[in-house]
Amino acid sequence: MSVNILAIESSCDETACAIIQDGRKELVNIIASQAELFSKYGGVVPEIASRKHVELIIPVINEAITKANCNIDAIAVTKGPGLVGALLVGIQAAKGLAYALKKPLIGVNHLHGHIAANFIGNKTIKPPFICLLVSGGHSHVLHVLDYNTIITLGRTRDDAAGEAFDKIARAIGLGYPGGPKVDEMAKKGNPLAINFPRSKFKDNPYDFSFSGLKTSVLNFVNQRVQKNESIVVEDVCASFQKAVSDVLIKNTLLAAKTTNLDTIVLAGGVAANTYLRSEMNKACEKEGLNVHYPPIKYCTDNAAMIGSFAYYQYINSDFSDMSLNAQPSLKL
Ligand code: KG4
Numbered sequence: 001m002s003v004n005i006l007a008i009e010s011s012c013d014e015t016a017c018a019i020i021q022d023g024r025k026e027l028v029n030i031i032a033s034q035a036e037l038f039s040k041y042g043g044v045v046p047e048i049a050s051r052k053h054v055e056l057i058i059p060v061i062n063e064a065i066t067k068a069n070c071n072i073d074a075i076a077v078t079k080g081p082g083l084v085g086a087l088l089v090g091i092q093a094a095k096g097l098a099y100a101l102k103k104p105l106i107g108v109n110h111l112h113g114h115i116a117a118n119f120i121g122n123k124t125i126k127p128p129f130i131c132l133l134v135s136g137g138h139s140h141v142l143h144v145l146d147y148n149t150i151i152t153l154g155r156t157r158d159d160a161a162g163e164a165f166d167k168i169a170r171a172i173g174l175g176y177p178g179g180p181k182v183d184e185m186a187k188k189g190n191p192l193a194i195n196f197p198r199s200k201f202k203d204n205p206y207d208f209s210f211s212g213l214k215t216s217v218l219n220f221v222n223q224r225v226q227k228n229e230s231i232v233v234e235d236v237c238a239s240f241q242k243a244v245s246d247v248l249i250k251n252t253l254l255a256a257k258t259t260n261l262d263t264i265v266l267a268g269g270v271a272a273n274t275y276l277r278s279e280m281n282k283a284c285e286k287e288g289l290n291v292h293y294p295p296i297k298y299c300t301d302n303a304a305m306i307g308s309f310a311y312y313q314y315i316n317s318d319f320s321d322m323s324l325n326a327q328p329s330l331k332l
């Protein structure tokens with residue numbers, strides 16, 4: 001008997017609902033993005049995001065249920081990390097559905113969801129593997145031993161990789177969200193044009209830092225502007241993107257080597273980055289490692305990934321009760 005899980009995601013600026021079968025098959029995946037709304041503010045405004053979620057959540061759930069037209073075995077929802085007001089909208093909707101339909105409720109860690117994005121539509125990939133999880137709020141090198149045992153080997157000591165993309169994009173006038181815009185610009189630029197700094201930590205070789213890199217890019221741009229010199233935005237984007245990707249790839253490959261694992265998976269919004277994907281491919285091919293990354297639509301926030309991970313909680317009877325609450329700072 002297959003298990004259909006209806007999953008809700010509302011941790012930031014995407015209101016999303018999906019129905020996933022047995023953790024791997026997408027029956028329906030609806031995403032209402034607020035990104036365009038926030039482009040005029042240059043970033044997410046939490047209070048506006050919460051209000052937008054309230055408007056969108058019922059239509060999005062209705063659309064998913066109507067399109068899939070199937071039985072539902074459990075209701076899953078992102079419990080954190082994320083914006084508290086945004087998370088609460090999804091959680092209250094999930095509780096209401098679980099109560100009315102008399103189905104189990106499953107609270108899912110958003111970061112587990114990002115990792116599980118790799119499982120959708122893929123029957124073969126399973127732990128153990130090394131996961132590079134890079135999003136707007138997190139940058140982690142993870143040793144995924146099995147579905148429920150995940151060791152954090154390295155993490156960012158300051159800004160997340162996606163945050164650095166967004167801040168650079170804003171500074172050079174590309175708007176929000178910055179990652180996809182820098183990615184596009186960089187395609188026309190020279191990654192070797194400017195040698196931006198790469199972080200390195202002696203006490204933990206898997207850790208990252210992107211704040212110094214961000215400052216260095218901003219100084220480069222400001223100095224040129226003050227001297228009335230022109231900048232080649234494409235080169236700035238390509239060189240910045242290379243500096244980020246170099247450390248992400250180096251630390252992830254080191255993790256695979258020291259844990260003796262031959263599979264690397266990418267996850268999170270930054271895993272959508274064209275340059276990172278292609279350079280990671282090249283590096284893994286050279287080292288004889290397997291690399292997987294989710295289709296772009298599963299890299300950035302979505303509910304399908306929440307439904308996928310929820311399945312592994314379902315088979316372990318890892319359910320939540322009606323006291324489930326938002327956990328804005330939830331860790332792995
Ligand atoms: O996973 P996600 O949707 O949300 C969080 O959980 O944070 O990640 C969003 C982040 C943003 O910082 C966005 O700029 C970045 O992912 N991003 C990208 C690309 N697409 C999205 N960064 C680099 N290149 C991309 N193509």
Ligand code: ZN
Nearest residue numbers: 110135300301
């Ligand atoms: Zn996310």
